[in-house]
Every structure is written in C-alpha cells, then in structure tokens.
Amino acid sequence: MLKAQTTRQTGLSCTRERIVQAAIRLYREIGYRKTTVADVARDASMSPANLYRFYPSRRALEEAVVTELLDEVLAAAASAARSGRSGLERLNATFGAISRLHEDRLANDVRLHELVVAAGQANWLASLSHADRLRGVVRSIIAAGQVSGEFRGGSPMALACCLLDAMDAYLNPSHVKATALRPTFDEMMRFCAGALCNAAFAGPAPHQLINVQASMRYKPAC
Numbered sequence: 001m002l003k004a005q006t007t008r009q010t011g012l013s014c015t016r017e018r019i020v021q022a023a024i025r026l027y028r029e030i031g032y033r034k035t036t037v038a039d040v041a042r043d044a045s046m047s048p049a050n051l052y053r054f055y056p057s058r059r060a061l062e063e064a065v066v067t068e069l070l071d072e073v074l075a076a077a078a079s080a081a082r083s084g085r086s087g088l089e090r091l092n093a094t095f096g097a098i099s100r101l102h103e104d105r106l107a108n109d110v111r112l113h114e115l116v117v118a119a120g121q122a123n124w125l126a127s128l129s130h131a132d133r134l135r136g137v138v139r140s141i142i143a144a145g146q147v148s149g150e151f152r153g154g155s156p157m158a159l160a161c162c163l164l165d166a167m168d169a170y171l172n173p174s175h176v177k178a179t180a181l182r183p184t185f186d187e188m189m190r191f192c193a194g195a196l197c198n199a200a201f202a203g204p205a206p207h208q209l210i211n212v213q214a215s216m217r218y219k220p221a222c
Contacts, residue, residue, distance in 0.1 A: 028112055090141050
C-alpha cells in the first residue's frame with residue numbers, strides 16, 4: 001500500500017513538473033499573457049480538463065512557473081553562500097549570483113523575466129515566499145559572522161532585512177535595467193560592509209575587508 005501510494009505521488013509530481021515545463025517553454029516563446037491554458041495542455045499532451053486537476057486556474061499555473069524560476073535563483077544564492085571564508089565574501093558571492101542570474105534572464109529570456117517582475121510587483125505568494133527564504137539565507141550568514149566576531153551585534157534578522165533593503169537595486173528583478181543614477185554593486189557592498197563589520201574584530205588594519213573589497217569585480221547593469 002505504501003509503495004503504491006509513493007508511486008502515485010511520484011507520478012503526480014512528474015505530471016505537475018511536465019505541465020510547468022510546458023508552460024515555461026510557451027512563456028519563453030510567446031509570453032505568459034498570450035499563452036492560454038489550452039496551449040499549455042496541448043504542449044503537455046493532455047486535455048485542459050486534466051490540466052485543471054493539477055492547477056485549478058491560470059494564476060495557479062503562473063504561480064508554479066514563478067516558483068520554479070525563483071527556486072533557480074535561490075539555489076544559486078544558497079550555493080554561493082557556501083563559498084568564501086568570511087561572512088563578507090559569502091555575502092558578496094550570494095548577492096552577485098542573484099544579480100547575475102536576473103541580468104542573464106533579462107538578456108536571454110526576457111519574457112520569463114517579465115513574468116517574474118509582474119509577480120514581484122503584485123506580491124504573488126511565490127515572490128513573497130522567495131523573499132522570506134532569501135532573508136533566511138542572509139540571516140544565517142550574518143549570524144555566523146556574529147559568532148566569529150566578524151559582524152557587529154544585533155538581531156541577525158533585522159540586519160539581514162536592512163542589508164537586503166540596501167541591496168534591493170541589485171537583487172530585485174524589477175530594477176535590473178534601471179538607468180537611474182546609483183552606486184555600483186561594489187560601492188554599495190563596501191558601504192554595507194562598513195555598516196556590518198565589527199570594528200574590534202577588524203582592528204587597525206582590516207585585512208579581511210580589504211581582501212573582500214579587492215575581490216569584488218562584478219559590475220551590475222546600470
């Protein structure tokens with residue numbers, strides 16, 4: 001019985017993924033606004049009625065696609081967060097990975113980028129959940145930095161929220177192609193590093209901060 005139930009759940013999960021991938025293909029080709037549920041069902045080799053068993057509305061399907069796209073961003077962020085020796089190196093790698101992925105999607109999959117932007121601007125559940133999970137990643141880096149003495153004291157979550165707000169211009173897909181005057185990615189990271197660092201830890205010669213700043217070579221689209 002348990003094996004049969006597991007097999008059935010696996011089959012349902014595979015079908016949902018097949019539908020989402022079909023939607024992504026069509027959204028990439030003609031855009032999500034022009035794609036109908038019938039189009040997705042046809043591409044997924046099923047009837048619209050069958051598709052609605054898995055996603056009861058067009059919006060539910062679009063949410064699933066956005067979740068898939070943002071999961072890619074979070075996976076890149078989480079992987080980058082494990083790199084680097086210091087907290088500053090890990091933060092720089094994390095934010096750089098997110099910004100690069102959004103820029104790449106804008107350049108190569110603009111129609112998918114437009115969907116992610118629309119979801120964020122309308123506060124879809126997928127976007128809100130992604131923001132919560134990203135705060136968790138940044139909070140963990142900051143908390144570890146506090147334990148080592150690299151970062152100043154304070155609520156790790158509050159500091160994470162402040163840091164993400166400061167870096168929003170480089171992490172928010174809505175702002176990737178903004179042309180307004182703003183600091184470069186490196187300049188903002190240096191500013192944030194100064195706000196986060198524990199002066200007592202850095203000492204008179206903050207070698208760690210210097211090394212991290214010297215390694216920051218990524219430039220955002222302005």
